[in-house]
Amino acid sequence: MTQQDRQRIATGLTEGLSYAEIARRLDRPTSTISREIARNGGPARYRPRRAHQATVQRARRGTPAPPRAAGTPGSAMEDEIVELAVMSGLPRMTARVHVDLLLSANGRRTAAELTRRLKVSPASVSVAVNFLVEHGYVRRERDPRRRRDVYVVDDDAWYHSIVISGRQTLASARAAMAAAQTLGPDSPVGQRLARAGTFLERVISDMVESADRWRSLLR
Known part of the structure; x- marks a missing residue:
């Protein structure tokens, strides 16, 4: 802790x-x-x-633990990346799952593999991967031979996460602008909401356009 x-x-x-x-x-x-x-x-x-x-x-x-190789579960490098992800707003379990996928050789894990590697319950892994899939950080594939889902993080995941986050923020911006019209664009609250909505709309539009423009760098 x-x-x-x-x-x-x-x-x-x-x-x-x-x-x-x-x-x-x-x-x-x-x-x-x-x-x-x-x-x-x-x-x-x-x-x-x-x-x-x-x-x-x-x-x-107590007795000091033997040093672990960098890149293995629980290593100092992995712990540091997890802490940075938590500071950015990810729940800790979600951050651990995401980092384990990022540091895997092929960016692929099954739920059973995540459960075993992180030594947590299947329910905890399920909540974490559902969040990651919903926000575009990870995609879900079906393995027909083993009849189980495989969770994949690839280079395009960064693009999708930005676009999904942008859409969610854009919806909030437009809701603020609609509320401003309802409350009256000349009222103090209406003006405040209109300014906030306009600011968010412009910033998010620029961000998504930039993601589209530089997406080729991920390929």
């Missing part, structure tokens, strides 16, 4: 969230959150920096 995770736990406690809700937001088991809080002072005295320092000290007192 990172110091950022612990800060989010502290924020959740301050907001009065349940352990289950904090766990959901961090994409962690509830038992992990409850142990983390109980081990570090309880809900009233939990301090993220102190908890992180205590964990580091406990780890130093």
